[in-house]
Amino acid sequence: MDIEQKQAEFIDHFVKQASAQKGTALVSVIVEATSHPSLFAFSEILAVPTFAELDGTENSEYLEVLRLFAHGTWSDYKSNSGSLPQLVPDQVLKLKQLTVLTLAETNKVLPYDQLMLELDVTNVRELEDFLINECMYAGIVRGKLDQLRRCFEIQFATGRDLRPGQLGSMIETLSNWLGTSDNLLISIQDKIKWVDNMSELDKKHRKEVEDKVEELKKSISAKLPTVSRLKLTSEGSKRSTLNLVE
C-alpha cells in the first residue's frame, strides 16, 4: 500500500545512517527519525545492531524512546516521563498519531471521550482538527467522523510495528478467517445442491400430475356415452390431485 511505499525509502535512509554511526551520533538519528513526518515504522531501524550497543550506556533512554515510538502510546510516555528525555513538538505529534493507530487496533469505533483522554485534548473541535489534519490527510487512517454519536468509525488504519507476540494472534485470526470462508463455501455448495434437488422434485411431481390428468382424460373420452357418474369421479380425482399439488 502507498504508505509502505512512501516509508520504504526513508527507512532505508535511516537504517544506513544508523549503521554508519555510533554512540551519541545515533541519538541525533533517533530524534530525526522520530520527528520525520512520513515515517511511522521503526522496527527496521530498531533492528540495526548498533542500537543494541546503546543499551546500558547513558544514551539508553533514547533507545527507550525509539522503542516507545515503535510500540507504545502517548499515555506510556506520560507515565514514564521521568525516565525519558524531553520530546520535541514534532515527536509529540508523531507519538499522538501512533497512539491513534494503536487505538484503532482494538476497536473499529472509537468514542470521542476515549480519544480525548488518550490524546490529552480538551475539546471536540481540537480533536477533530487533529484527526482530520494529522491523521486522515497524512493517509494513515481512513474513516468517518460521527459527531452526533461522538465517535470515530475507522475503515482502514496503517499497521504499526509488530510486537513479538502479535504474529501468533495474526496467524490465529487468519486461520479463523480461512475456517469461516471454508464453512461458507461448503454451505453455499449444499444450498446449490438443495436448490437443484428441489427443482428436480418439483418437475417430477408436475409431470406425474400431468400424466394422471392425461390418463383420466383418455379414459373419459373412451367412455363418453356414460358420462355422469364417471365424469364426477374423474373430476373428483382431478381435484384431489390438484390438492396434492398445493
Add this chain to the structure above:
Amino acid sequence: MASSSSSGLTFKLHPLVIVNISDHYTRVKSQMNPPLVSSTSATVNGVEPQQQAPRIYGCVVGVQRGRTVEIFNSFELLYDPSTHSLDRPFLEKKQELYKKVFPHFYILGWYSTGSDAQESDMHIHKALMDINESPLYVLLNPTINPAQKDLPVTIYESELHVIDGIPQLIFVRSSYTIETVEAERISVDHVAHLKPSDGGSAATQLAAHLTGIHSAIKMLNSRISVLHHYLVGMQKGDIPCENSLLRQVSSLLRRLPAIESEKFQDDFLMEYNDTMLVTYLAMFTNCSGTMNELVDKFNTAYDRHSRRGWTDCFHLNTVIV
C-alpha cells in the same frame, strides 16, 4: 513448429478481437447447417474436408508503439481455396476505410481457427508480409475444453530459422496479455453473467447466483491461505521477517469484521424480515388463488347435479379427505 518467441515484443490483445473471431466462427458454423457432407470428388485438390470445423480467416488491426504491439480490432476475410490466399482487393479496400476512421491503426496480421498452426498457413503469412514486415498470426482453438483454464488463443510470429541448412520461416509462439478499455470490460462482464434466455426458473437463477458467489469466495479463500502459509513460515523462521509486509497484513486484519455495529444489525434484520414477510404474503396469495379455483370447480361439478349431489358429494369428500 512452435517454440517460444525471442523477438522481445510485448503483445496486448483486446477482448473485442477474441469476441469477433468467435462470433465469426459461430456464424459460419451455424450457417453450415446441415453440415457439409464431405463428398470425395469435391475435395480432390487436397483441401481438408470441412465437416465440423470450418476454418475462418480474417485480419487483425492495431497499433505498434516501439516494442509494444496492441491489437484492437479485427475484420473478416474470404479465403480463396484455389489460390490459397486471402481476398486481396477486399483487404486493401477495408484497409483504406479503416485508415479514414482510425488513422493510427495498421494491419498487424491475420487470424484463423484451428488447434495448431499449419504449414499451409505460411503461404497466407508470406502474402501478408508485404503489408507488414512481420505479421502476426492469431489462432483461436474453437474446441471447448472444460478443463482448460486459460484462453484458447495463441499468437504466433514468424522467425527466420536455419533448418537443415536452409533458412526458413517458421511460426513461433508468443505470449500476450489482455488489455481492456472500460467499455470492453463492461461488455465482457455482461457476457460472463449470461442468464438463460427465457429467464430460467427461479431455481436456475438462484443456482447461477450462488455459483457466482461461490467462485468469488473461493478465490478469496485461496489468497487468504497464501497469506496464512507465509505467516506460519515466518513464525517458524523459514522465511526472514519482512516488517513492511507484516504491517500491511496487520492493517488488513484490523479491517475485519467488515461491518459490525448495532445499527447494521438493526437494518439488516429489518430488511431480512421485510423480505420474509413479502414472500409469505406472496405464498398466501398463491394459496388463496388455488383454493378459489378449487371451490369454483367444486361448484361447477355440483350445481348441475344438485339432486344426486348428496351421494356423490359424500364420495367426493372421502376422496379429498
